[in-house]
Amino acid sequence: MAAIRFSNVFKRYASGQDALLGVNFELASGEMCFLTGHSGAGKSTLLKLIMLMERPSRGQVWVGQQDLSKLHRAQIPLLRRQVGVVFQNHQLLFDRSVFDNVALPLQISGYDPADAARRVRAALDKVGLLDRERHNPVTLSTGEQQRVGIARAIVHKPRLLLADEPTGNLDPELSEDIMRLFGQFNQIGTTVLIASHDHSLINRMHHRVLTLRNGRLIADD
Amino acid sequence: MTKRTAPDTPPRRGARQHRVDSSDRRRSWRRHHASVARGALLRLRQTPVASTMTLAVLAIALALPGFLLTVLTNLQALTAGWDTQPRIALYMQTELSDAAIDRFSRELLLRDDLSGVELISRQKGLEEFSEYSAFSDLLEQLEANPLPAVIMVTPLSDDPVKLPLLKTELAGLSQVSEAVLDMEWVQRLEAVLALAQRGSYVLGGLLALAVLLVVGNTVRMTIESRRDEILVSKLVGATDAWVRRPFLYSGFWFGLLGGVLAWLLVQLALLMLEAPARALAELYLNRFELQGLGLEGSVLMLGASVLLGWVGSWLAVARHLREIEPGEV
Numbered sequence: 001m002a003a004i005r006f007s008n009v010f011k012r013y014a015s016g017q018d019a020l021l022g023v024n025f026e027l028a029s030g031e032m033c034f035l036t037g038h039s040g041a042g043k044s045t046l047l048k049l050i051m052l053m054e055r056p057s058r059g060q061v062w063v064g065q066q067d068l069s070k071l072h073r074a075q076i077p078l079l080r081r082q083v084g085v086v087f088q089n090h091q092l093l094f095d096r097s098v099f100d101n102v103a104l105p106l107q108i109s110g111y112d113p114a115d116a117a118r119r120v121r122a123a124l125d126k127v128g129l130l131d132r133e134r135h136n137p138v139t140l141s142t143g144e145q146q147r148v149g150i151a152r153a154i155v156h157k158p159r160l161l162l163a164d165e166p167t168g169n170l171d172p173e174l175s176e177d178i179m180r181l182f183g184q185f186n187q188i189g190t191t192v193l194i195a196s197h198d199h200s201l202i203n204r205m206h207h208r209v210l211t212l213r214n215g216r217l218i219a220d221d
Numbered sequence: 222m223t224k225r226t227a228p229d230t231p232p233r234r235g236a237r238q239h240r241v242d243s244s245d246r247r248r249s250w251r252r253h254h255a256s257v258a259r260g261a262l263l264r265l266r267q268t269p270v271a272s273t274m275t276l277a278v279l280a281i282a283l284a285l286p287g288f289l290l291t292v293l294t295n296l297q298a299l300t301a302g303w304d305t306q307p308r309i310a311l312y313m314q315t316e317l318s319d320a321a322i323d324r325f326s327r328e329l330l331l332r333d334d335l336s337g338v339e340l341i342s343r344q345k346g347l348e349e350f351s352e353y354s355a356f357s358d359l360l361e362q363l364e365a366n367p368l369p370a371v372i373m374v375t376p377l378s379d380d381p382v383k384l385p386l387l388k389t390e391l392a393g394l395s396q397v398s399e400a401v402l403d404m405e406w407v408q409r410l411e412a413v414l415a416l417a418q419r420g421s422y423v424l425g426g427l428l429a430l431a432v433l434l435v436v437g438n439t440v441r442m443t444i445e446s447r448r449d450e451i452l453v454s455k456l457v458g459a460t461d462a463w464v465r466r467p468f469l470y471s472g473f474w475f476g477l478l479g480g481v482l483a484w485l486l487v488q489l490a491l492l493m494l495e496a497p498a499r500a501l502a503e504l505y506l507n508r509f510e511l512q513g514l515g516l517e518g519s520v521l522m523l524g525a526s527v528l529l530g531w532v533g534s535w536l537a538v539a540r541h542l543r544e545i546e547p548g549e550v
Contacts, residue, residue: 051456053547074460081458091453105457110249152457 002062003029003160003191004050009059011045011215019045020056021215027193029064029159032186034202035195037212043195046212047162050193051085052076063160081109084153084190088165090145092137092152098124099133102152109156123155124148127181143174150178154185161185163194167201175201253466261470264443265478275439279479282432283526284486286425287514291487292494293418295512299502300410307379307408309388312399313370319343322370325396329374334387337375343368369398429529436475436533440468444541456547468538469531476530480523487514487522 004027011020019042035043048054049061061068106116124130127147167175186192211219265272326340346368392400498511
């Protein structure tokens with residue numbers, strides 16, 4: 001079963017800029033895949049379409065069994081709860097602790113606090129930050145902040161994990177660590193799609209790579 | 222670019238999705254309400270100066286119409302004891318004998334434009350005067366009763382145009398020395414009170430609008446200051462209701478606390494009015510107790526302020542939360 005399917009997807013922004021032009025691809029459930037291309041090639045747009053942060057101008061996007069064009073506004077939260085996302089700028093909230101940042105998706109989905117606490121600690125343990133749960137994320141290094149972002153993305157064990165330039169601000173060694181982490185999630189069955197322009201890193205990972213150029217999918221190898 | 226390869230180990234199973242069943246969901250819904258309500262209250266305390274100013278504005282805006290309406294209710298209670306039927310007092314010529322006056326009053330009874338005739342004889346007038354007036358000592362020094370006999374007639378119609386005509390007609394009768402249209406001022410007072418009541422409804426409406434705007438604006442600023450939180454929450458699957466909840470509770474607290482303060486202000490103002498009001502009532506020989514807001518008024522006032530706070534925050538939330546969508550992240 002496909003975890004993600006793009007069928008002839010076009011995206012033109014209100015500004016008239018064409019971000020995606022007839023993109024077709026399928027990502028099998030449990031697969032790990034990189035999405036690469038120059039800056040502005042449409043990587044972020046593609047991820048946004050999966051999260052319904054944007055709607056395609058034409059074509060269809062499927063996540064699992066769900067045709068996203070059939071989801072109306074009120075159903076979007078339920079889609080997003082099935083997906084974990086890691087952002088380049090990590091999107092952490094600096095008015096609360098690391099623990100509370102990671103716990104946010106669980107609070108929103110309505111987990112019991114004791115159960116949620118257990119899962120938050122498991123996720124923090126996974127990214128090696130269990131001893132930092134009480135810290136404010138602002139006191140952490142960039143790499144650590146990124147790992148908190150990852151913990152938040154995987155705390156509810158999503159079927160699908162998306163990452164937009166997750167190693168954008170990190171040195172090669174940290175980047176490798178982060179990628180290894182994604183590999184581990186993939187090994188327990190999570191479908192992983194990572195947008196990145198770090199070619200050397202991607203090449204070392206030996207996974208499928210989708211390449212975008214000017215909104216077209218030009219390579220799938 | 223490397224060839225696509227299978228993962229190092231094939232996936233054993235899909236990552237297990239965690240399910241939250243419906244009883245869990247209800248419990249978590251209640252829990253979230255409680256924690257959000259508490260959070261919204263704590264947030265008010267985090268900005269004590271701004272919150273106090275907002276609450277003061279709300280309290281004054283809510284107290285003004287509450288106070289005005291209470292005062293009007295009191296004035297109406299005060300005047301309700303008075304006979305508001307317009308009457309005409311006919312002062313008789315003093316040379317007329319009691320018998321002649323009695324005959325005249327019977328003649329008046331036959332008129333079909335009068336519904337009531339009451340004779341106050343010279344003697345009875347004197348008794349009443351000495352009972353109610355501070356000048357009763359003065360009367361004792363006079364040899365004869367200086368008071369004329371008075372016939373109080375109640376016109377059938379209380380038409381403000383016909384009454385003066387009737388008065389003039391009665392004044393023209395030879396037995397009558399003077400005719401005074403009585404109780405006119407009570408009617409005027411009542412008209413003024415009705416106007417003032419309408420006025421305070423209008424004022425209340427305007428101030429309610431002000432409360433909506435003040436709460437709306439305060440909540441709008443709170444939304445703005447929590448923009449990141451809203452964005453992130455929406456991205457990890459928060460529903461509109463979840464995102465809205467803390468702001469609606471802010472509005473609720475503003476309404477409730479503003480209402481309580483307004484209630485205190487009204488009670489304080491009434492307390493200050495109580496002594497002079499009693500003195501005034503005594504002057505008019507009226508038994509009168511100043512009424513406060515009462516239970517009904519208090520509940521109404523608090524209810525209205527909570528509702529206004531809540532609606533005000535709804536307006537802000539409906540207007541601004543949709544603008545904060547995680548498209549631009």
